[in-house]
Amino acid sequence: MHVTTIDHFRPQAGDFLTWSVDSVGSPQVSRVPPSFNQSVHLAGAEQHSTWLATAFRVTGRIDRRALSRAYHALITRHGTLHSSFTRCDNRIVRMEYDPSTLRLIENPGVRATDDCAMQHALWASLDAACHPFGFPAYLLGAIDRHDESTIICGFDHAHVDAYSMSIIVDDLHRLYHGYRRMPAEFSAESLMMSGSFVDYCAEEAEMTDISDSDPRLKAWLRFFDECERRPPTFPLDLGVPPGQTATQAADVRPLLGRSDTERFAAFCRRNGSSVYGGILSAMALAVRDLGGGRELPLLFPMHTRRSEPWRNAVGWFTTNAPIRVVAGDGPAVTVQQTGPALRRAVELGGIPVSQVIAALGGLRRERNDIFMVSYVDYRTLPAATLRDELDAHHISNVTTADDAQFWVSRTRGGLSIRSRYPDTPTGRATITSFLDQVRVVLDAAIAAPTDLLVPPTMTPPLDAVADG
Structure with missing residues (x-):
């Protein structure tokens, strides 16, 4: 994984595709409050947009139907991605959407004529889409090219951490190629079971x-x-x-x-x-x-x-x-x-x-x-x-x-x-x-000598996986 920032990320030009998320039903107010991290993040959310994105390449043109199905499966699979936050009576409350009511709508593509224009279009879209208040708080997209394309999505920090970026790459890669190769037979149920971060927040609140x-x-x-x-x-x-x-x-x-x-x-x-x-x-x-x-x-x-x-x-x-x-x-x-x-x-x-x-x-x-x-x-x-x-x-x-x-x-x-x-x-x-x-x-x-022996009590700790 290349860990970088948007000003250092310069994708090749292509057709910039995005998908909107719509719901045919109304969200429900959740009894689960924001987590401690989310509360701190939401308190300062008006100052700037803090998001994390991931991108990976795929061969050939984007199979738009397969990617739309993959994104739909991703957001229904992970509880935090079908939830949102809103202000109500000077409080911040979590709203939850029934995943069965969500549908994806492909937006008209935008053609970027050079790499700089592509970077600017992506940056502006991430800033606009990845805001914690309202639904969805993320951007679902791709850069379509003839020989090699890029799947790219970004999420407000309230819903993801660094570890999540690897999970999303793994999930999306499996889902996209599954729906692309076996559109009739493939099921998202074949992926490893996943818990919901909203349930985790509920446990945190009861600690x-x-x-x-x-x-x-x-x-x-x-x-x-x-x-x-x-x-x-x-x-x-x-x-x-x-x-x-x-x-x-x-x-x-x-x-x-x-x-x-x-x-x-x-x-x-x-x-x-x-x-x-x-x-x-x-x-x-x-x-x-x-x-x-x-x-x-x-x-x-x-x-x-x-x-x-x-x-x-x-x-x-x-x-x-x-x-x-x-x-x-x-x-x-x-x-x-x-x-x-x-x-x-x-x-x-x-x-x-x-x-x-x-x-x-x-x-x-x-x-x-x-x-x-x-x-x-x-x-x-x-x-x-x-x-x-x-x-x-x-x-x-x-x-x-x-x-x-x-x-x-x-x-x-x-x-x-x-x-x-x-x-x-x-x-x-x-x-x-x-x-x-x-x-x-x-x-x-x-360059230090290699003959130093570690005392028996000095066992190395496991490296903690940290945040994004």
Whole structure:
């Protein structure tokens, strides 16, 4: 999966096709409230459009009937895609549509004469369609060409996370080719069963609060006490004072190739950590080397698909956990410290963030964005064996920014990183220097001696699949 942003995604020109979703029945008010993530997202939804999209290639012209049937099966298969949000009496309520009442209508195609026009048409369509209020909150489309076409769809963040993008690629690929090759015999029932994110939200709403004496909650509170009850911020200057924002810049680059990633993974294992722990260690060392201090506090997203109904479900199945990474005397020492710290942090992810904030009496927010580092190992997700063949992309919007955020992805080709930060002269210079220094640390780790043995208690943690 190529993780990128819409300003870096330049599809070839073609006929841009889209489908509208209509209902012959009226939606019902749901008893299920928005999840915590959805509530936070919806509260700021008027500021800008935050969406995630995916694209993959197929041979030949688009079979429009097959793709229409595939999209219909996708939105009826996943509960969150036949739900929506609306405002009612100063409340945000969820509306649910009976999937049997939904029908797809193909819109007139738009021909893009060059790649730049194609990008702009796609970008404008995603911004217009992927809004959380109203139904649907997504764009269903394709770029039709003679030799090779592209299936592309985008969703407001309220309904999807990074993991969902892989599920959607897998589902759509199977559905489209099933309906294309066997239009009379193929059934969407042949796909693996999937739970509904709306049901997950109902379970979340019924969760019992964790005891105030739980050591995990106490650890959360200590973390925020040390941050003066503020979410952690990127420790290097980005040229944006608190309370101000700037246009977002995006940097998309490879970190390590396939063989170097394997060597780095072996280095992390020898030192009792995971690749994610190694990346966090490299970032902490880079920050220290650039004058940002020895400690790097941050939040990281991790998925919550821990039981079978949710493993193949589309939705925003993530929570957050806190970690404080301490730069030690070189990569090996830092990674040895980070491994146990990351394992402890993952345990804290079992505490609902809403309860942490309530126990704190609220957070002191000076910035809209929260400094975080996400990690996804796409080799473990649905469609892992297909994504390279399909040239699959995970595409995010660009909006505004007042802090730095990083998405690290591992594929069969190695490690890559997407960075989001304020587009200021200081921000550009800082992030360039930071990413260059991260690479210096990674190269030093790869070149480290291989005779270090891991103490028996230093077993590496599983890498958490994170948010988009």
